Amino acid sequence: MKRAALAVALAAAPRLAGAAPLPASVEVVRPDEPIVTSPDSAAPKRGAAQKSARLPVFATSTGPGCGSPWFLVGPEAWICGDGAFPSPLPPAGPAEAAPVAGLPYAYHFVGPDGSFGYRLLDTAEEGVPDAQLQPGFGVAIGRVSAKPGASEPYGFTTHRLWVPLRDLGAALRPPGPLAAELAGGDVAWVNTPRATVFTAPGRPRARAFVEALTRVSVLERVELRQDTWLRIGPDAWLRARDTTSPALRPPPAETRPGERRPERG
Numbered sequence: 001m002k003r004a005a006l007a008v009a010l011a012a013a014p015r016l017a018g019a020a021p022l023p024a025s026v027e028v029v030r031p032d033e034p035i036v037t038s039p040d041s042a043a044p045k046r047g048a049a050q051k052s053a054r055l056p057v058f059a060t061s062t063g064p065g066c067g068s069p070w071f072l073v074g075p076e077a078w079i080c081g082d083g084a085f086p087s088p089l090p091p092a093g094p095a096e097a098a099p100v101a102g103l104p105y106a107y108h109f110v111g112p113d114g115s116f117g118y119r120l121l122d123t124a125e126e127g128v129p130d131a132q133l134q135p136g137f138g139v140a141i142g143r144v145s146a147k148p149g150a151s152e153p154y155g156f157t158t159h160r161l162w163v164p165l166r167d168l169g170a171a172l173r174p175p176g177p178l179a180a181e182l183a184g185g186d187v188a189w190v191n192t193p194r195a196t197v198f199t200a201p202g203r204p205r206a207r208a209f210v211e212a213l214t215r216v217s218v219l220e221r222v223e224l225r226q227d228t229w230l231r232i233g234p235d236a237w238l239r240a241r242d243t244t245s246p247a248l249r250p251p252p253a254e255t256r257p258g259e260r261r262p263e264r265g
Helices: 003-012
Strands: 025-028 033-036 045-049 054-056 059-061 070-074 077-080 084-087 106-110 115-117 131-133 138-146 153-157 162-164 168-170 187-190 194-200 203-211 215-217 220-224 227-233 236-239
Touching (some): 054 070, 215 227
Antiparallel strands (some): 025 054, 033 077, 070 077, 106 138, 106 168, 220 227
């Protein structure tokens, strides 16, 4: 991207009144999500983003054809927030975030308490459900979104039903890099299916989540009301109970200098 072209795009980009600080990136949640030249679904198409890629965000805007904000991800390159949700993680190319074996959907099993499906996201869980899902039932999720004014995520299945993600467990999930050089600083891994990101300890940040097994750099640890909170970025916090962290232990007395030894959990 040329700096001059990006500067022109930023200058022309309308910002939402009273908008919150821009997220570090947006994560694409639908296959081949269109990228268009302006915040309008009828605008000329520039290309498509691969599912699970994380793209940089330079501005936001409202516009026709998108129920969520539009995100500027490059010069004259806009993506609809219905297909890409904000993330506190840095941008990552498709090679790093490719779906498992090229599968088109994220596959889940319904948890032990079962769940319900709803045709309309706006009124989900406010009336009689449109379908009942038994424990162990498999679903394919092609899109993730939240109700207007709320932060809890719902998955849109291939049967056109919205299901609360809290009731689902992933059937297939790509493992990320699970090793880390501890000399590089404090780190943690997410150990829940989707960890909510908070703008401050105890305050949820709408539509921001971190997937299971994601490694995060911990910038600060804070104790608040018997809970531990981890700061992973600007205005981005995780609950420590949604993560696991390495624990350093001294080697056994019989270990020779420089000898490698297996760790036991």
